[in-house]
Amino acid sequence: MSEYETHVKPLYDRDGNLHGVLLSPEIWEKAGKKISEILDQAQDKQPTSEIHQEPIEDWETFKDYWDFKYPFNPGVTCNACGAKSENWEEDTPRVFHLKNASLSGLLVFHCEKCGSTVRKKHFKDHVCLEATKPSGESCEPECIYPE
Ligand SMILES: [Zn+2]
Numbered sequence: 001m002s003e004y005e006t007h008v009k010p011l012y013d014r015d016g017n018l019h020g021v022l023l024s025p026e027i028w029e030k031a032g033k034k035i036s037e038i039l040d041q042a043q044d045k046q047p048t049s050e051i052h053q054e055p056i057e058d059w060e061t062f063k064d065y066w067d068f069k070y071p072f073n074p075g076v077t078c079n080a081c082g083a084k085s086e087n088w089e090e091d092t093p094r095v096f097h098l099k100n101a102s103l104s105g106l107l108v109f110h111c112e113k114c115g116s117t118v119r120k121k122h123f124k125d126h127v128c129l130e131a132t133k134p135s136g137e138s139c140e141p142e143c144i145y146p147e
Helices: 003-007 025-043 048-052 056-064
Strands: 008-012 018-023 096-101 106-111 117-122 127-132 142-144
Touching: 003 008, 018 025, 056 096
Parallel strands: none
Antiparallel strands: 008 018, 096 106, 106 117, 117 127, 127 142
């Protein structure tokens, strides 16, 4: 048995299909941290860099300076494909990515499901949701009048 084989053992099920790979404690000690990072990356469909590009500071400012007449609501709906989120920041995996947040009341999201651009416009007493499909076609805007 080679050095490599003592530390890295492929495990086969009874039909001879690879079931997994067993790592020795010694090799895990040495390489576990690096391997974990690679595994995390392999499982993460959305590169973290993309998430970091979200204007989260603008979003925080937007929430901090909330002065509309109705309560703040973090929900987003895509009228192009029907994707819906009660709180876009907390979805796993995320359905909406923030592209722009402006103190004037405009939030721009990217819908991961259909690729549309979703705009959530906050007015004094109502909110309008608009979606533009990747083809450039605009969907019927939806306006909500909170109580
Ligand atoms: Zn969509």
